[in-house]
Amino acid sequence: MLGPHGAFILASYAAMALIVGGLIVASILDHRAQLRALADLEGRGVRRRGGDEA
Amino acid sequence: MWTKLANPSVFLRWSGAALPWLVALTLGLLAVGLYKSLLLAPADYQQGETVRIMFIHVPAAWLALFFYSTMAASAIGTLVWRHPLADVSQRAAAPIGAAFTLACLVTGALWGKPMWGTYWVWDARLTSVLVLFLMYCGVLALWRTIEDPSRAARAVSILTLVGFVNVPIVKFSVDWWNTLHQPASVFRLDGPTIHPSMLHPLLVMAVAFTLLAVTLHLQRMRTEILRRRVRTLTILEAERLDRRAAA
Numbered sequence: 001m002l003g004p005h006g007a008f009i010l011a012s013y014a015a016m017a018l019i020v021g022g023l024i025v026a027s028i029l030d031h032r033a034q035l036r037a038l039a040d041l042e043g044r045g046v047r048r049r050g051g052d053e054a
Numbered sequence: 055m056w057t058k059l060a061n062p063s064v065f066l067r068w069s070g071a072a073l074p075w076l077v078a079l080t081l082g083l084l085a086v087g088l089y090k091s092l093l094l095a096p097a098d099y100q101q102g103e104t105v106r107i108m109f110i111h112v113p114a115a116w117l118a119l120f121f122y123s124t125m126a127a128s129a130i131g132t133l134v135w136r137h138p139l140a141d142v143s144q145r146a147a148a149p150i151g152a153a154f155t156l157a158c159l160v161t162g163a164l165w166g167k168p169m170w171g172t173y174w175v176w177d178a179r180l181t182s183v184l185v186l187f188l189m190y191c192g193v194l195a196l197w198r199t200i201e202d203p204s205r206a207a208r209a210v211s212i213l214t215l216v217g218f219v220n221v222p223i224v225k226f227s228v229d230w231w232n233t234l235h236q237p238a239s240v241f242r243l244d245g246p247t248i249h250p251s252m253l254h255p256l257l258v259m260a261v262a263f264t265l266l267a268v269t270l271h272l273q274r275m276r277t278e279i280l281r282r283r284v285r286t287l288t289i290l291e292a293e294r295l296d297r298r299a300a301a
Contacts (some may be wrong), residue, residue, distance in 0.1 A: 002103045002106070002170075003097070003102050003103035003104070004102075005102065005103060005104045005168040006103065006162045008104065008107065008165070008167060008168050009103060009104060009107055009162050011109070012107045012110060012160070012161040012165065012274055013092075013110060015157065015160045015161060015164070016110045016114070016157050016160075016161060018154065018207055019153050019156055019157045019160070020266070021158065023149065023150065023153045023270065024270065026149075027270055027274055027277065028273075029130075030272065030274075030277050031172045031276065031277040031280070034277050034280035034281050034284055035280060037284045038088075038283055038284050038287070039282065040290065041287040041291065042287070044291070046287045046290055046291045046294070047290075048283070048286060048287065050228050054220070
């Protein structure tokens with residue numbers, strides 16, 4: 001179906017899926033880790049003095 | 055209005071509401087794009103079925119340049135206005151740009167082997183894209199080197215702006231030098247040179263990948279804001295423990 005160079009086409013789509021998929025998974029895991037760390041600190045009663053600075 | 059939307063707390067609110075819609079739109083467009091790219095688009099008269107690699111290679115190349123330009127705009131925001139969200143945007147954009155540049159290099163090499171007979175040649179386009187990838191790596195490494203976030207932001211912004219000189223070189227390398235890589239075939243003054251049966255899948259995939267990248271950028275910006283809040287709270291807790299120990 002993909003001709004004589006099908007392996008190259010499949011490898012390209014697989015590489016893209018791997019790179020973008022890895023980026024998505026890393027982003028989700030990082031976000032969850034920050035949410036956990038924030039909840040942990042706030043759970044121990046640590047609060048910001050105020051303001052919205054990043 | 056922009057100042058209000060760029061307030062970190064307001065940004066967290068509106069981006070949180072927008073993300074589910076962006077994810078749904080991205081998935082829908084990706085499904086349509088993959089269907090058109092892999093099943094509907096005809097084989098090219100010269101490249102044969104290998105043309106299907108172009109439907110992911112070209113959007114990756116565009117996004118590699120787009121995200122470096124986004125980083126450069128954010129760098130100006132950091133250096134001139136010192137807006138906290140500009141630095142957050144720059145830091146969130148770097149891994150996404152690096153990933154798409156890597157994807158561009160890998161898919162390009164996998165297209166090159168059957169079409170050119172080689173995975174790699176040191177021509178101006180390929181080499182300048184490799185330099186772009188190394189610039190992304192340098193920016194990411196510099197962030198890890200400097201602990202103080204505001205000092206890191208300024209240093210990275212300067213490096214980003216110096217590296218921006220490579221962006222027009224990547225874009226116009228095929229015009230300025232004699233390269234094995236083909237010249238632009240979509241964004242041309244005399245219009246695209248691609249047949250609509252291949253142009254449509256390419257444009258759908260380009261929009262889908264752009265939406266995916268924007269969604270990831272917003273998500274990573276939210277994470278970066280949380281990371282800075284965690285850092286602030288950690289410092290506050292350390293100060294509180296110091297005061298308690300001293301009392």
